[in-house]
Amino acid sequence: MQILDGQLVSKATKDELRIQVAQVVAEGKKTPHLAAVLVGNNGASETYVGAKVKACNEIGFKSTLVRLEADISENKLLEVIEGLNSDPDVDGILVQLPLPAHISDEKVINTILPAKDVDGFHPVNVGKMVQGLDSFVAATPHGIMLLLEHYKIDTKGKNAVVIGRSNIVGRPMSILLSQPGNPGNCTVTITHSHTRNLKELCQQADIIVAALGKPEFLTADMVKEGAVVIDVGITRVPDTSKKSGFALKGDVAYGEVAPRCSFITPVPGGVGPMTIAALMKNTFKACQAKW
Ligand SMILES: NC(=O)c1ccc[n+]([C@@H]2O[C@H](COP(=O)([O-])OP(=O)(O)OC[C@H]3O[C@@H](n4cnc5c(N)ncnc54)[C@H](OP(=O)(O)O)[C@@H]3O)[C@@H](O)[C@H]2O)c1
Incomplete structure (x- = not known):
């Protein structure tokens, strides 16, 4: 029996990315920037988002953590996402799931621009993935x-x-x-x-x-x-x-x-x-x- 060591392979993947980022930034290209949106203070979600932000820091990506209150309205959250969609410095957007019950996951996912949907949940990316086309895969x-x-x-x-x-x-x-x-x-x-x-x-x-x-x-x-x-x-x-x-x-x-x-x-x-x-x-x- 052999253990599939995700820790090891993840580290190797991140090391490779770190070298690539350093190279492209040295060439004057843009630094990748991930924006993570966290609604409420669910303990598990805090941990997952924290790990994602930490990974960005390790690799040399920019990261922005947008913290929002659990009682934020759906419309306000959609406005926040629209703002990130139109921010040219933000490359990827993730909204940590699950969201509070009064907010529709579907509406939120569908609002993220497919080109910034690095979680690969938007129907455009799912559809491309199903067809075997280039896409962001979940x-x-x-x-x-x-x-x-x-x-x-x-x-x-x-x-x-x-x-x-x-x-x-x-x-x-x-x-x-x-x-x-x-x-x-x-x-x-x-x-x-x-x-x-x-x-x-x-x-x-x-x-x-x-x-x-x-x-x-x-x-x-x-x-x-x-x-x-x-x-x-x-x-x-x-x-x-x-x-x-x-x-x-x-x-x-x-x-x-x-x-x-x-x-x-x-x-x-x-x-x-x-x-x-x-x-x-x-x-x-x-x-x-x-x-
Ligand atoms: N390691 C990671 O990075 C990572 C990432 C995402 C999720 N997770 C974990 O993975 C697990 C699944 O996550 P999820 O978001 O996919 O969960 P989910 O949305 O709750 O889906 C669970 C699926 O399991 C099916 N299911 C439930 N009981 C079953 C049974 N007795 N026999 C067969 N199928 C059964 C459900 O069937 P129905 O459709 O019929 O209800 C549903 O399709 C969770 O523990 C989650 O925390 C881990």
Whole structure:
């Protein structure tokens, strides 16, 4: 069993970007600039946005963190996004999800200019991604593809089961794995809460991507010997032994599943850091389009 070390690959990706940024800035080109919008003070969202801003600083990108009160009106938030859309110095915009219940995720996502949509959630980018055209690919599935690529995992003709069909992880993941290329060329089954024979489907899978948000859901009896298991889940579970009061749990029962796998991602240190690396790559690309 080999661990797919997202921390390591993310660091390598960011190091590469840091060198590229230093080079282009020395040539007098624009420094990539990511604007992150955080609404409210959800603890997990604070952590994720903080990690993204930190990554920008490490690489040499500019970053702006726009903090807004949880009770901001939808219209005000849309105005903030319009302002970032029209700011020529801002290359990429991300709005940290989830948003408060009174704000429509859809309206917010659709307001971000597709050329600045480095999270890859805008329908224009999703549509291009589905057609295999150049686009911003959602950071988590993009990061998983980078990880599979780095470890030269042969995906051609393999049976892949994706657990979860969200717009930000499961659905784009299933499309990317089915597209021509390596990683890609998989025969993909996308599953959800209404799937009846999930255990049997997983037992036949060469690759399983667990993205449902249920801690330790995928158990050893669901996994075939030699499978590649990608654990996207991050759930905070109470843990009094930790200073923070919680532990992070993936969707995979790691201890029992890992010995059956050829490759597996840990939580933390697997998909999470790759999501950030992919976001940084998207931001660089958004800026590159202006040079
Ligand atoms: N590592 C990272 O960077 C990263 C990034 C994003 C998300 N995440 C984590 O990944 C997890 C999933 O995130 P998400 O945003 O995709 O979640 P989500 O929007 O809640 O979607 C969960 C999906 O799982 C499906 N599901 C729920 N229970 C199921 C079951 N028993 N069997 C099969 N499918 C089931 C749901 O089916 P229905 O559609 O039928 O409801 C839904 O499609 C969360 O833990 C999240 O924190 C991690």
